[in-house]
Amino acid sequence: MLNRLSTILRGGLAAFILALALAAAPEAARAQGSVNPTAQSVKEQQLLDALKPGAAITGRVTIPNAQAASLIQPGRDWRAFNQETLPRIGAVALLGMLALLVGFYMLRGRIRIDAGASTMRILRFGSVERVTHWLTATSFLVLALTGINVTFGKTILAPVMGPEAFAAWAGFAKLTHNFVGFAFMLGVVLTFLVWIKDNIPDSTDLGWFAAGGGLLGKGHPPAKRFNGGQKIVFWSVVVGGFFLALSGWHLLFPTQEGIADVQWHATIHGTVAYLMMALILGHIYIGSVGMEGAFDAMGSGEVDLNWAKEHHSLWVEQEMARKGTPAIIGSAQPAE
Numbered sequence: 001m002l003n004r005l006s007t008i009l010r011g012g013l014a015a016f017i018l019a020l021a022l023a024a025a026p027e028a029a030r031a032q033g034s035v036n037p038t039a040q041s042v043k044e045q046q047l048l049d050a051l052k053p054g055a056a057i058t059g060r061v062t063i064p065n066a067q068a069a070s071l072i073q074p075g076r077d078w079r080a081f082n083q084e085t086l087p088r089i090g091a092v093a094l095l096g097m098l099a100l101l102v103g104f105y106m107l108r109g110r111i112r113i114d115a116g117a118s119t120m121r122i123l124r125f126g127s128v129e130r131v132t133h134w135l136t137a138t139s140f141l142v143l144a145l146t147g148i149n150v151t152f153g154k155t156i157l158a159p160v161m162g163p164e165a166f167a168a169w170a171g172f173a174k175l176t177h178n179f180v181g182f183a184f185m186l187g188v189v190l191t192f193l194v195w196i197k198d199n200i201p202d203s204t205d206l207g208w209f210a211a212g213g214g215l216l217g218k219g220h221p222p223a224k225r226f227n228g229g230q231k232i233v234f235w236s237v238v239v240g241g242f243f244l245a246l247s248g249w250h251l252l253f254p255t256q257e258g259i260a261d262v263q264w265h266a267t268i269h270g271t272v273a274y275l276m277m278a279l280i281l282g283h284i285y286i287g288s289v290g291m292e293g294a295f296d297a298m299g300s301g302e303v304d305l306n307w308a309k310e311h312h313s314l315w316v317e318q319e320m321a322r323k324g325t326p327a328i329i330g331s332a333q334p335a336e
Contacts, residue, residue, distance in 0.1 A: 246265075
């Protein structure tokens, strides 16, 4: 009986000591700087702050890839820009330029050669220059058509093509856009190297702009090999192409800066692309239906002598002084 009582007392004493130890453990842990999971848990206000636009929700990882800790990426502002603002920019730029060109054509009509076509021609662009132009132009048009699909494909093409056909086209457009981008980069570099010497702004350009480039009235202001408007196109292609190439490179090969860096470059890429598309629409118009004889410059490379004298009179004088009469192809008198 005594032994049993002794055992019960010893058990009770042990339980009491254990209870005291457990009660003192949190205080000891806090005193030693141990982590209290409850104290370290996310508070409600912290969670609400993390859910604000532009904020990310991250956890903790022990692997080298810190990006794996991201649970929810920031992107509400970028998503709103990509789905709402960028389509507006694209629609205003493209449709606005088309409306402007249609109105200009209705008021001005096609710009004719005032002196009439001539049987004499002069070499304007050599083979290297024409290859450079068409490499840049063709790759840009392919990139424009495949890039527009990112912005307007789901709203315009998908309802017409159907989900399966649109998915196939979107996949093809993405691959094409990625690979043709390298051809465009090369074209921009060649454009800069081939034509930089002829596109340095000077006082002649001021006179050309003051006269409206000969587009709004009679007569044509003197111009060198490239007039003021063409120089704007050149520098827009070079500078805009640089930003397209730089941002496109970051989209193809993202850095370790994270999703915010990718979103920033995507914003630059889309905005510059639509501005350049609008500019190139104007360039295509002038180089084709808008001006008689202009397409020959990048077609055969030889242009009508009367056309050259009217639009680039200073350049014709330089060519004839530098090369003499062999610069002129043909010997017949100009036709009226």
